[in-house]
Amino acid sequence: MDTKTNEEQQPNKEESSPPAQTLVEKIQQLGQTNVPQFSRDSNIHCLTIIGQIEGHIQLPPQNKTTKYEHVIPQLVAIEQNPNIEGLLVVLNTVGGDVEAGLAIAEMLASLSKPSVSIVLGGGHSIGVPIAVGTDYSFIAETATMTIHPIRLTGLVIGVPQTFEYLDKMQDRVIQFVTKHSNISTETFKNLMFAKGNLTRDIGTNVVGADAVKMGIIDEVGGIGEAMKKLNELIEIKRKGGKELIQ
Amino acid sequence: MILHTTLPRELIFQELDQSHEEKQMYLYHGIPIIAQPTEDNQLRISQVLSTNPNHFLHPHCIPGRTVSLFPSNLL
Secondary structure, eight states, rough: OOHHHHHHHHTTTTTHHHHHHHHHHHHHHOOOOOOOOOSSSSSSSEEEEEEEEEOSSOTTTTSSSHHHHHHHHHHHHHHOOOTTEEEEEEEEEEEEEEHHHHHHHHHHHTTTEEEEEEEEEEEEEEEHHHHHHSSEEEOOTTOOOOOOOOOOOOOOOHHHHHHHHHHHHHHHHHHHHHHHSSOOOHHHHHHTSSSSSSSSSSSSSEEEEHHHTTTSSEEOOOOOOHHHHHHHHHHHOOOOHHOOOO | OEEEEEOHHHTOOOOOOSSSOOOOOEEEEEEEEEEOTTSOOOOEEEEEOOOOOOGGGGOOTTTTTTEEEOOOOOO
């Protein structure tokens, strides 16, 4: 192993020669090196949900994706690490896989630690349940959320069962969103099936303050407000016992 | 798989001519990163995966930078 690491290090020599050289020596002598220690662990962790939410099928490489298998273990780690007291979820997503999106949303909703989400840019489609899954949600003034029906892609069998299945999938999304936000099922469905708002689809594009007005999101704000709220929630949790909002 | 997204399907699944090089997850000083191996046995970081905000302040572990696999290329 020593020789291997030594070889790997050599092309790098001109970049950082003296410290790298001593590092190699240290490894040769002691068989280990000091990994830089971050003096203080942050008590707030940040999860970014970007691009497409990827589920069972790997999307072509030109897609920017947030992968289920990366996010779920991170959430488990956040839940079980006693040094982490809160989670900030930053969303800028176009949606993606229903199952993966709902899985992440459920994980966030069941997290025992305070969590705050902030929608920047966009939190579309399956991004909506993720945004509302946290204890408190923010949306930037210019950010938007597109609420539209789930469409069938791929193999479509033209039998009523197909549409029933799709309807059930959609109900899962609607139920989750209405359970974890202040919007009613009726209003949400109205937004979802509204005509004339989107160019290629039925549905509604809800901008910043409107999302708050309709009850999907709790407040309009940016990173400052989100961090303040998260610290408040952490403080409430520290004092103990008191039930979190929502 | 059912996709619930605003992006049209043909945009997501478009065929690209150029082959994309394989990006993988690595640990760099304990920081999970997505990186692409370069010809000289180094890694070009394309994304820092960690949820720890302090990891984003690491002086070398920045997307776009090339770092040496050494000392921890363990996964």
